[in-house]
Amino acid sequence: MGPRINKKLAAVGVAAVVGVASTIALTSGSASASPVFGYSGYGIGVEAKGGVANSGPQTLSTINCTTNSSAKQSNDVAAVNVNDQSIARTVRTSTHAFNDKSGNGVTSDASAVDIKIGSLLHLTGVKTTTTAVYKNGKLSYTGNTTFAGVKIGNVSMPSLLRPEWNTKVAVPGLGYIVLNRVGGVKTESGIYSYAQAVVVHANVRNRYIPEGVDVAVLKTRAEISKPAVAVVFGDAYVTKANVDKLVTSGPTSYQATCKGTEGKTVRASVGEVDIKRVAYVGAAYTTKNGYQNDQRAAVTFTSHVAGVKVGNLKIGAINAEAYASKTKDGTYDVRWKSNIASITVNGKVYQVKTGVNSTLDIPGIAKLTFNQVKKQQRYVSVNALVIDVYSLNTKVVVGHAAAGVVG
Structure with missing residues (x-):
């Protein structure tokens, strides 16, 4: 039996991969007495938690523990699946660090042409992004998701094209979803933020996602640390x-x-x-x-x-x-x-x-x-x-x- 996985999807980083430490050490830059920033972030197409549908992150783009303000990565795939069902099509993710007039920070993005769960939910033109920034001694973050179309069952919902943060909506025959899930956590050493286009909570038996499973679709995270010697x-x-x-x-x-x-x-x-x-x-x-x-x-x-x-x-x-x-x-x-x-x-x-x-x-x-x-x-x-x-x-x-x- 595998380990139990916390269903709180918001702030779970995927950067903690075995072996990542040695990779970073081998590629780190030269010694410097000047303060450096730490940049981390990821974009994920789909990640499922709970029951037998646990899946690792799909369509992953990640940068981790780097002091390189030009670090970036992107990924794309035709479709991502949960429980052998195609959930999202034409998925793209990217994450990049920056050091410019807006400050030092990381931006992570994810998009999909559409997100569909049978006839229960259909989201089109989905774009989500989050940014964490350090500028002039201050830490801040932003995050947002927009939709070209939102349909629950056969009903179009134009009021949800630009939803407020953490908007909860019931989906008959499935459970409920949270649109534009956004948050941030500030610490003494830096800040991280997250944004997720939609988090599906399947608490009703259905043919698409096993009951009791949570699925995050288009999941992003950005993190910047304050300047330090290392x-x-x-x-x-x-x-x-x-x-x-x-x-x-x-x-x-x-x-x-x-x-x-x-x-x-x-x-x-x-x-x-x-x-x-x-x-x-x-x-x-x-x-x-x-x-x-x-x-x-x-x-x-x-x-x-x-x-x-x-x-x-x-x-x-x-x-x-x-x-x-x-x-x-x-x-x-x-x-x-x-x-x-x-x-x-x-x-x-x-x-x-x-x-x-x-x-x-x-x-x-x-x-x-x-x-x-x-x-x-x-x-x-x-x-x-x-x-x-x-x-x-x-x-x-x-x-x-x-x-x-x-x-």
């Missing part, structure tokens, strides 16, 4: 398992950031992780803590696991930590550490190795790789333990943490 980023998770390149589990207790946590520690816990036919992982959690301002930027990610069992292989508590920082004078600092309490097989105790990328082969059971580290001037990641299970051709990563600064 932008912090990173991620952490407890476990991830894959067979060759196919991910079979995880990442669990996953956390990421693109601007820190205002200096507060955020914890994500899990009671246990059962990777079917592969491994059992005891109680575990991850933490993140980061901040960025005009004097200093720093971030720490940690991962903690009570213990792991893979057949007769038993591994004690596992911990990993990654830290990165930059000060106003241009000094960088990156550190990592990890530890494993014990390793036993059928009561036989094996020595825990402490070197980077050191290995232990347990014949017929698994190869263990300790302290799998990738380190650069401004970025470090560590996998405390990687287990290659021979009989299943499966790789299990346990205790991952990564941290970096861009700027």
Whole structure:
């Protein structure tokens, strides 16, 4: 069974993708003592939540954790589907950063020729956009959606062509929709805004969308951070398992950031992780803590696991930590550490190795790789333990943490 997904669609970022931290580190610019801005945003065609219709974002355009004010991406597709039904046609999304007379910011757009749910709902000429801006020391945002046509059932609704923010409308035979869903959240380090053309809440049984499913169509987000010496980023998770390149589990207790946590520690816990036919992982959690301002930027990610069992292989508590920082004078600092309490097989105790990328082969059971580290001037990641299970051709990563600064 997969993880439960929060149905609150408004502010859920999709930028927290496993591996994004290392990509950013490898492509970041040269060191600079000047303040930098952090730009992030996305446009999504359709995303469904709830029941068996959970789907990842379709027609995705995204920029993430970049200090490049010229960053941009676009995407388009003929049609996007939910539950094997074509919901929107000729979908285009884009997101771009800017630094001009209007300030520093990000704009994300999405459009569709039409959005249709059988004979229950038909929206045409749909355009949605949101912008987050920093200018003259102030943060602000805008967002809006317009329609060329709105028809509910067989009734045209001209009053809804330019709806107010968060307009709720009943749709007989389906449930209800929210048109022009817009909002923004301001923090000490920046602001993000979102705009969604239509959010469909299917709370009536129908032939198009399973009852209990929410669908966001044309979903956008824009985020700008205040000027700082650097932008912090990173991620952490407890476990991830894959067979060759196919991910079979995880990442669990996953956390990421693109601007820190205002200096507060955020914890994500899990009671246990059962990777079917592969491994059992005891109680575990991850933490993140980061901040960025005009004097200093720093971030720490940690991962903690009570213990792991893979057949007769038993591994004690596992911990990993990654830290990165930059000060106003241009000094960088990156550190990592990890530890494993014990390793036993059928009561036989094996020595825990402490070197980077050191290995232990347990014949017929698994190869263990300790302290799998990738380190650069401004970025470090560590996998405390990687287990290659021979009989299943499966790789299990346990205790991952990564941290970096861009700027």
